[in-house]
Amino acid sequence: MIYVMGIVSILLLSLVLGPMIISDFVWPHIARDFLLHNGLTDTGASNLVSAIYLGYRAYDTVGETIVLLAAVTGAVHLIKGFPASVHGSEGLPQKPKRRTNIISMTTGKLAPVVMLFGWYVMFFGHLSPGGGFQGGVVLASGLLFIALGREHHQRESKLDRSGLHIIEVSSLFLILLLVSLPLVFGASILENPFSTTDETIPRVIYMIGFNMAIGLKVGSGLTLLGLLMMDMKHDD
Amino acid sequence: MITFLLMFVLIGSAYALFSRDLLYSTIALSMTSVVSALIFYILHAPDVAITEAAVGAGLSTVIFIWIIKHTRRSDP
Amino acid sequence: MMINRILLLGLFLLGFYGLMVQRNMVKKVFALSIQNSAVVLLFILEGGSIGSHAPIVTEGQTEYVDPIPQALMLTAIVVGICVTALALALVYRLYQKYETLDVEEIQRKANNEE
Numbered sequence: 001m002i003y004v005m006g007i008v009s010i011l012l013l014s015l016v017l018g019p020m021i022i023s024d025f026v027w028p029h030i031a032r033d034f035l036l037h038n039g040l041t042d043t044g045a046s047n048l049v050s051a052i053y054l055g056y057r058a059y060d061t062v063g064e065t066i067v068l069l070a071a072v073t074g075a076v077h078l079i080k081g082f083p084a085s086v087h088g089s090e091g092l093p094q095k096p097k098r099r100t101n102i103i104s105m106t107t108g109k110l111a112p113v114v115m116l117f118g119w120y121v122m123f124f125g126h127l128s129p130g131g132g133f134q135g136g137v138v139l140a141s142g143l144l145f146i147a148l149g150r151e152h153h154q155r156e157s158k159l160d161r162s163g164l165h166i167i168e169v170s171s172l173f174l175i176l177l178l179v180s181l182p183l184v185f186g187a188s189i190l191e192n193p194f195s196t197t198d199e200t201i202p203r204v205i206y207m208i209g210f211n212m213a214i215g216l217k218v219g220s221g222l223t224l225l226g227l228l229m230m231d232m233k234h235d236d
Numbered sequence: 237m238i239t240f241l242l243m244f245v246l247i248g249s250a251y252a253l254f255s256r257d258l259l260y261s262t263i264a265l266s267m268t269s270v271v272s273a274l275i276f277y278i279l280h281a282p283d284v285a286i287t288e289a290a291v292g293a294g295l296s297t298v299i300f301i302w303i304i305k306h307t308r309r310s311d312p
Numbered sequence: 313m314m315i316n317r318i319l320l321l322g323l324f325l326l327g328f329y330g331l332m333v334q335r336n337m338v339k340k341v342f343a344l345s346i347q348n349s350a351v352v353l354l355f356i357l358e359g360g361s362i363g364s365h366a367p368i369v370t371e372g373q374t375e376y377v378d379p380i381p382q383a384l385m386l387t388a389i390v391v392g393i394c395v396t397a398l399a400l401a402l403v404y405r406l407y408q409k410y411e412t413l414d415v416e417e418i419q420r421k422a423n424n425e426e
Contacts, residue, residue, distance in 0.1 A: 006333045010325050017324075021317045029362050032378045040369050048367040048376070049283045052383035064387045071394035078401040082408070121286065128368065129282035133386050137290040144298065218390065222295055225397050229302040238357075242319045245353075249323060249346045253330040258338060265342060272349055279360035280367075280377045284352070287389050296345065296393055303338065303400050307407045311336055 043192050044203035045126035053131070054210050058179070058190040061132075061214060065175060068221045069168070079228055108149025114142035122215040126207045132214025139219035144226045164220050164227075171217040178210050238278060244271045256311045258304045266297040316357055323350040337403045337413050341396060348392040355381040 039048050043055030053061050122135025185193035194203045248268040252261035269292025276285035327350060330343035359381035367379035403413070410418045 002333055006329050009332065010329055013328060014321065014325060017321060021321050022314065027358055027362050027378065029378070031380050032362065032367075032376055035367075035379060036369075036374065036376060046369045047283075048369065048379040049383050049386070052379055053386060057383065060384075060387055064390060067391055067394055071398050074398050075401040078398075078405050082405070129286065129366070131283065133390060134283060134286040134290070137287060137295070137390075141290055141294045144295075222393075226295060226298060229299055229397075229400075238316055239313070239319070242316060242323075242353075245349075246319060246323055246326070249326060249349075252342055252346070253326065253334065253339060258336075261339070261342060265345065268346070268349065272353060275353065276356055279356055280363070280365060281356050281360065281382050282366055284356060284382050284385050284389070287386055288352070291389055291393050292349075296396060299397055299400060300338070303404060306404065307338070308413055311339075 043207070044194075045207050047126055047128065047131070049129075050126050050131050050207065050211075054126075054207055055190075055192060058210075062175060062179065065172060065214065065217050068218065069172060072168070072221050072224050075225060075228055104149045106149075107145040111142050111145035111149060114145060115139060118142055118215075118219070122211055123208060125211045126204055132211045133218055135211070136215040136218030137222060139215065140222035140226065143219070143223040147227055147230060164224050168217060168220040168224065171213050171220065174213045175210075175217065178206075178213060181206075238275060241271055241275050241278075244268075245275075258309055258311065259301075262297060262300045262304065265300070266293050269293045269296070317354070320350050320354045320357070323353075335414050335416060337406065337415060338400075340415075341399045341403065344399065345392065345396055348388070348395075352385045352388055352392075355385055 035048055035051070039051045040046060043051040045051040045054065118135050118137075118139035118141075120135075121130040121138055122132065125131030125135065179190055182189055182191050182193035187193040192203060192206050194206060245268050248264045248271070252264040252268070255261045255264070269288060272292065273285045273289035276282075276288055324347055327343045327347035330346070331340055334340055334343065359378040363375045363377040365373055365376050367376045367382070406418065407413060410421055412418060412421075
């Protein structure tokens with residue numbers, strides 16, 4: 001019965017979405033021309049994608065960081081808030097008594113390289129492909145490598161004691177501070193305040209600061225999500 | 237070229253939804269993400285390619301594997 | 313090209329069908345992720361048809377790809393993984409309470425409890 005309903009709904013949905021797919025509308029290029037001429041002078045970033053999400057549409061970026069905070073909060077409450085006894089799970093087969101440490105060795109030694117790459121991608125977001133989101137996600141992967149690379153006699157990783165939640169909340173405050181900083185210099189909020197005629201302060205400092213704050217926020221949030229899923233109790 | 241890679245994405249996603257072993261479908265989903273990142277690179281979008289590769293093949297796969305470790309692995 | 317867009321419509325409909333018909337909850341979350349991937353691919357494909365160079369300002373280049381869909385899809389990918397993580401936390405909580413991953417069995421047990 002439910003298969004018939006599935007097929008019928010697929011047909012009806014393709015009837016609705018069909019004209020959008022088949023139409024031969026040419027993508028307009030007015031936006032690209034405008035950004036080509038004014039993107040570098042308005043915001044100061046060579047990477048046009050960074051100029052958009054840090055300059056023209058920075059409000060979306062602030063909203064996205066709030067969504068991340070809400071997701072991490074919800075997941076923490078759902079997993080850690082109900083201490084129930086779990087029966088033995090029949091998931092992947094039990095570990096043998098002698099655990100091989102090939103994973104601990106390779107991931108533990110590779111973690112600093114990945115984190116260094118994440119920092120590089122975060123800093124150079126305004127000149128080459130990269131930026132806050134990308135660097136933050138690579139940084140989160142590097143931190144999870146550390147968690148995977150623990151020694152096999154330790155019960156929990158070194159990351160549990162660090163203040164990752166403090167980093168996440170403080171970087172939210174840093175973002176809010178950077179959003180209202182241009183009011184001090186005479187520009188409107190969410191706009192790059194340093195003018196091009198002033199030679200002492202380069203324009204890109206605002207971009208780099210904003211990128212760093214976004215990268216720290218995204219990185220620590222996603223690392224918390226990963227570590228949370230790893231700590232769920234099961235019969236070992 | 238893009239059409240050929242999109243067929244890979246379609247076949248990988250179909251296998252991920254209709255397989256009986258959840259570990260195999262997680263690996264198929266990770267393959268989908270990597271091929272998708274390659275498509276983004278061919279379409280001149282390097283920022284989206286970095287994000288999709290790191291998110292899809294890194295964090296998303298790891299979260300799925302930790303869930304099927306703590307619940308069941310087989311479908312019925 | 314039209315055949316690329318038709319394949320992407322097929323991918324979206326496959327995710328929708330999986331979301332409706334599959335009884336395992338983890339497979340429903342797979343289907344959400346597949347739908348997210350399809351929409352992101354559609355936007356980048358459409359934006360990449362007007363140029364031939366990545367959108368980084370260099371000297372003497374004017375044929376760039378449209379950068380606006382790329383900036384929107386960055387946020388979309390991160391929000392997608394947040395939705396996936398929260399959905400999986402809900403699946404884990406349901407498994408703790410009812411000890412099964414099957415939607416119809418959970419409905420039956422919840423009806424029997426009342």
